[in-house]
Amino acid sequence: MSPVKVFGHPMLTNVARVLLFLEEVGAEYELVPVDFVAGEHKRPQHVQLNPFAKMPGFQDGDLVLFESRAIAKYILHKYGGTAGLDLLGENSGIEELAMVDVWTEVEAQQYYPAISPVVFECIIIPFIIPGGGAAPNQTVVDESLERLRGVLGIYEARLEKSRYLAGDSISFADLNHIPFTFYFMTTPYAKVFDEYPKVKAWWEMLMARPAVQRVCKHMPTEFKLRAQY
Amino acid sequence: MSPVKVFGHPMLTNVARVLLFLEEVGAEYELVPVDFVAGEHKRPQHVQLNPFAKMPGFQDGDLVLFESRAIAKYILHKYGGTAGLDLLGENSGIEELAMVDVWTEVEAQQYYPAISPVVFECIIIPFIIPGGGAAPNQTVVDESLERLRGVLGIYEARLEKSRYLAGDSISFADLNHIPFTFYFMTTPYAKVFDEYPKVKAWWEMLMARPAVQRVCKHMPTEFKLRAQY
Incomplete structure (x- = not known):
């Protein structure tokens, strides 16, 4: 199965947030560069991933997500257990x-x-x-x-x-x-x-x-x- | 057991947010007025509830919470099941x-x-x-x-x-x-x-x-x- 894809550049804080949680849980991922200096984030291909034309975009199979905090939570829900991490506190009271x-x-x-x-x-x-x-x-x-x-x-x-x-x-x-x-x-x-x-x-x-x-x-x-x- | 307490005035949007979720789940609550025109939210009694001196404050027994979105989620975790509501989507995939x-x-x-x-x-x-x-x-x-x-x-x-x-x-x-x-x-x-x-x-x-x-x-x-x- 192909790894999850993150669309954006890691110098952007919202992209860095998503990469950080992928690294914390040890998930395999592919970083797909988006040349924001050239305005690639405003092109239809990216807007299909993120209707607000912002970064990152995120894809896991057929699932497309945007908003870095929501993506980060999805990553923790999907991989947090395997990684032995309960960063959202959901396994406590x-x-x-x-x-x-x-x-x-x-x-x-x-x-x-x-x-x-x-x-x-x-x-x-x-x-x-x-x-x-x-x-x-x-x-x-x-x-x-x-x-x-x-x-x-x-x-x-x-x-x-x-x-x-x-x-x-x-x-x-x-x-x-x-x-x-x-x-x-x-x-x-x-x-x-x-x-x-x-x-x-x-x-x-x-x-x-x-x-x-x-x-x-x-x-x-x-x-x-x-x-x- | 005493009901949960919300400290603030319902005309404030963040207070209204908390009241809205309490009403949605049908929880019993007490609204404790805080006279913000008189600056009561900056007094030590309120700052003990909300260190940022903002409204609302929230108390459930010994538990003190602030930040209206976090309070709202707590309300949904505590009462959502009883009310038959899954507003956070946690019972789905x-x-x-x-x-x-x-x-x-x-x-x-x-x-x-x-x-x-x-x-x-x-x-x-x-x-x-x-x-x-x-x-x-x-x-x-x-x-x-x-x-x-x-x-x-x-x-x-x-x-x-x-x-x-x-x-x-x-x-x-x-x-x-x-x-x-x-x-x-x-x-x-x-x-x-x-x-x-x-x-x-x-x-x-x-x-x-x-x-x-x-x-x-x-x-x-x-x-x-x-x-x-």
């Missing part, structure tokens, strides 16, 4: 499952809106504007860092009580932080994390995972050579 | 479950960012600024409506193939659209939905549900009397 859901939502609703503007201003906007683009909007960066410090303060208090966000086991909630935080750590503002020692230790624990290492090596930290993607 | 996850993410990542700025500009900002606030920012409204039309076009194509977004049964994905769409339908732009007949019919089907009716009657459509909330 409904209270443990609820804690994974709570901190998964916290990443999406509180953490991502705080950290992503810094990554957009420092990395993504300069990358997508040919020639390097304008300097980061410092007001946006400063406001986002203030918001991020608020979130990290709450994480610090949480990680004083449990080893990971949803409890003492690693979960979907923790791993969802990786793609954007990985890029944030390449900006001049990475040292913000040093103010929160529990958070910093948690981040280093996540980065030390072999599956995380395998995915991150395909995520560039040097964006000047735009033509190569 | 993993492919059906994945479709619920896909369209749940679509609501959060594509629909909400398109529809919410219109509701903010037309209702929420004028409400929170004493005296009625400024006129809506028409550029924001127009750009959001264009984005919303893009999303509704994709919904229209989807609803030509299935009765509801994730398939022929109603799911968590459909019901998550209610709080913001309910308010959107009170703005001068409600008629945008008339351009998408399958979407319009789907919306009317959702609004006809008794549980939806029970929650929406507590969501005001007249915001001039700010002092009463």
Whole structure:
């Protein structure tokens, strides 16, 4: 049987999210490149996979999925048991499952809106504007860092009580932080994390995972050579 | 045993989401008012329930949860079976479950960012600024409506193939659209939905549900009397 296919480039955070969970469960997969600089994601072939013309697309036999978090959950439902992983907390009680859901939502609703503007201003906007683009909007960066410090303060208090966000086991909630935080750590503002020692230790624990290492090596930290993607 | 407690005001969309799923499963609950105009949600008593000082807070015995989507899933896990509802698609195959996850993410990542700025500009900002606030920012409204039309076009194509977004049964994905769409339908732009007949019919089907009716009657459509909330 052919392995599952992921359509996109691993430098994109939503593609990286899907690859991360495939690597965590040890599933075989094929990465099908989509040249987004050339606009391939807007062509009919890709829109059949993802009607919003975004990446990744995902195919498992006749099943076509989009939205990286939904794809990630499907991967965990399909392969998590074989891999001995219960990252969604579904094999524990409904209270443990609820804690994974709570901190998964916290990443999406509180953490991502705080950290992503810094990554957009420092990395993504300069990358997508040919020639390097304008300097980061410092007001946006400063406001986002203030918001991020608020979130990290709450994480610090949480990680004083449990080893990971949803409890003492690693979960979907923790791993969802990786793609954007990985890029944030390449900006001049990475040292913000040093103010929160529990958070910093948690981040280093996540980065030390072999599956995380395998995915991150395909995520560039040097964006000047735009033509190569 | 005491019923579960929801802390907040049902006019807030995230509170309404939680109440909606409690009503759908027929669970007994107590709504504990939090006077957000007076800033009660920022006081220590509420921050113990929700460290982000947002609403709702939720309590079931010793279990404290926040983030409305996570609370809603907990409610469905706890009471969905008894109510004969499988709104998360967990009793079907993993492919059906994945479709619920896909369209749940679509609501959060594509629909909400398109529809919410219109509701903010037309209702929420004028409400929170004493005296009625400024006129809506028409550029924001127009750009959001264009984005919303893009999303509704994709919904229209989807609803030509299935009765509801994730398939022929109603799911968590459909019901998550209610709080913001309910308010959107009170703005001068409600008629945008008339351009998408399958979407319009789907919306009317959702609004006809008794549980939806029970929650929406507590969501005001007249915001001039700010002092009463």
